[in-house]
Amino acid sequence: xxxxxxxxxxxxxxxxxxxxxxxxxxxxxxxxxxxxxxxxxxxxxxxxxxxxxxxxxxxxxxxxxxxxxxxxxxxxxxxxxxxxxxxxxxxxxxxxxxxxxxxxxxxxxxxx
Amino acid sequence: xxxxxxxxxxxxxxxxxxxxxxxxxxxxxxxxxxxxxxxxxxxxxxxxxxxxxxxxxxxxxxxxxxxxxxxxxxxxxxxxxxxxxxxxxxxxxxxxxxxxxxxxxxxxxxxxxx
Numbered sequence: 001x002x003x004x005x006x007x008x009x010x011x012x013x014x015x016x017x018x019x020x021x022x023x024x025x026x027x028x029x030x031x032x033x034x035x036x037x038x039x040x041x042x043x044x045x046x047x048x049x050x051x052x053x054x055x056x057x058x059x060x061x062x063x064x065x066x067x068x069x070x071x072x073x074x075x076x077x078x079x080x081x082x083x084x085x086x087x088x089x090x091x092x093x094x095x096x097x098x099x100x101x102x103x104x105x106x107x108x109x110x111x112x
Numbered sequence: 113x114x115x116x117x118x119x120x121x122x123x124x125x126x127x128x129x130x131x132x133x134x135x136x137x138x139x140x141x142x143x144x145x146x147x148x149x150x151x152x153x154x155x156x157x158x159x160x161x162x163x164x165x166x167x168x169x170x171x172x173x174x175x176x177x178x179x180x181x182x183x184x185x186x187x188x189x190x191x192x193x194x195x196x197x198x199x200x201x202x203x204x205x206x207x208x209x210x211x212x213x214x215x216x217x218x219x220x221x222x223x224x225x226x
Contacts, residue, residue: 004155040218041218041219042201043201043214043216044216048213090156092214100146100214103148103157105155
């Protein structure tokens with residue numbers, strides 16, 4: 001049974017570019033949450049998707065957007081990249097109504 | 113707003129030493145509490161959890177007790193191993209439904225030397 005899978009593993013972009021990160025939830029899970037983890041810090045909640053809609057959002061600008069597909073997989077899009085967007089981006093999935101969340105290994109995004 | 117505070121690291125211990133990582137929280141109501149572990153180059157893994165006051169979560173020799181009176185959830189292990197070297201995150205979640213976001217502390221890095 002595959003857990004949460006994320007792609008790509010690593011990504012290098014330059015300022016001003018746009019990026020798309022992908023996440024496939026654990027089998028049986030229908031809710032996907034995205035977190036940003038800056039170096040040396042704890043993960044910060046970006047947003048959560050359920051039934052293809054953004055259900056809750058953290059304190060992140062509109063440059064951060066997402067999507068959830070009918071098969072529950074999800075994408076995180078970041079526009080107009082800034083140096084400060086360099087971080088590990090984590091995807092977590094869970095079944096509606098139950099804890100806890102299961103995390104993927106993340107995508108390491110570096111902005112030059 | 114809700115928040116989690118952890119003891120600052122890094123923490124360096126010799127193998128077989130006793131481990132305590134302090135964690136306190138601020139939250140309304142009765143949150144669920146978690147410890148996650150992150151090994152180098154990997155994502156987060158749930159280590160243990162407790163969902164109500166006085167619950168004790170335990171796993172792989174680690175344990176933590178939900179203390180509502182002191183709003184704490186300290187992580188302990190009686191005898192650490194080199195393989196326990198990782199970053200440990202204390203976290204809370206306000207409700208039991210997956211709708212609620214998880215709020216993490218800043219993490220405590222642990223290095224265990226032979």
